[in-house]
Amino acid sequence: MGKIRTCCFSEKAIKVSDNSCVGASNQDSQALQNRVVCVYKTKLSTQNQVFITVTWCNNIDRQGLSVTVANNPSSTLKVDTNSGYYGTKKGKQTVESNSSKIDFCWDLTLAKYDKGPEPVDDYYVAVVLDSELGLFIGDVKKFTTCCIPVARFSLVSRREHYSGNALYSTKVKFEGKGKIYDIVVKCSGQGEGLKYPVLSVSVDKRVVIHVEKLHWNFRGRQEIYLGGLMIDVLWDIHGLLCNPESGVAVFMFQTKSVCSWWLLPEKEEQQKDVYSFVIYGSTSTHVRAHREIGR
Incomplete structure (x- = not known):
């Protein structure tokens, strides 16, 4: 020690x-886990480094997912998985930020959970930065990259909130x-x-x-x-x-x-x-x- x-x-x-x-x-x-925040560091083929924050929450106000690129509010995906509308649990969203194109892809329709707000199986979340896969979490079999270049990314921080x-x-x-x-x-x-x-x-x-x-x-x-x-x-x-x-x-x-x-x-x-x-x-x-x- x-x-x-x-x-x-x-x-x-x-x-x-x-x-x-x-x-x-x-x-x-x-105690009940009601929020998980993961920060990933992505190194693109241009050698630029980008931090992507993925937040899972499950509390009295909201149940869902948010993904933010480079701490920029204009490049944020928000998904409310507690809604009965099918489209919120699966979809694709594109945003333009600082002359960059960001594609968010997700599928949580069959996601399985354990005790917290973060799914453990049968789901995926992907972030494509200027036609380069900057982040992928979940089941790789449920998502096809279609020959998209894959950047190097790693988890550098994880925060879990309990009540x-x-x-x-x-x-x-x-x-x-x-x-x-x-x-x-x-x-x-x-x-x-x-x-x-x-x-x-x-x-x-x-x-x-x-x-x-x-x-x-x-x-x-x-x-x-x-x-x-x-x-x-x-x-x-x-x-x-x-x-x-x-x-x-x-x-x-x-x-x-x-x-x-x-x-x-x-x-x-x-x-x-x-x-x-x-x-x-x-x-x-x-x-x-x-x-x-x-x-």
Whole structure:
């Protein structure tokens, strides 16, 4: 384990157990995932780099999908999948932005979901930038590129938003073809028989972080190793502790290069992209829209 850093008190206030296991008890209930935001970096054949943001949401106000190219509101696709109109779940939309042509193609008519707003099977979303496939997610068998040149794209950031009880369970893959890890973040309060609130983070049922006395150690950082990768884990639950009704807890998992400290400047560009995975948790509950697609 790497050295643990906290913003308030000494490191002795935090314990790490490599051999303990964590699991949700029967009394625990997971928070509901209501929003997922993914940021992809696309490198076109012109060597230009473009960031594409894909947002899936499922809350009381809206259920659907939005795709934004280069953070430009004029190059945004918005799809309301909660509508009964068939055309919103499948279609194509073309926009002109900064002398570029952007084609959005999507098919969510048979999309299957697990527990969150993001589909897991039988769907696709594609973004074509000036006749070059800049992004494709979903089932490749459902979409024909018709010899369209394919750009290089990769996921560089993912954010998941939860509401409800402070038990956040999810899956994450830190590398393109790497292993999928089960991550559980749990904030236990004084109302659960504890004298002080406690934070625990587990990966594949293995406790990697255990923080006691959260009213003192509400922010911190620790390095962990997963499958040869060094991961920075940062947490900030000050907002949730100070304002349980509307505050937000933030947990970030960010990859870093183990050997970056000795690389020469000219070789730094050969390092892999830093990947950030962020969990936003709130204890406030919201009624989710009932999902009908793919059920």
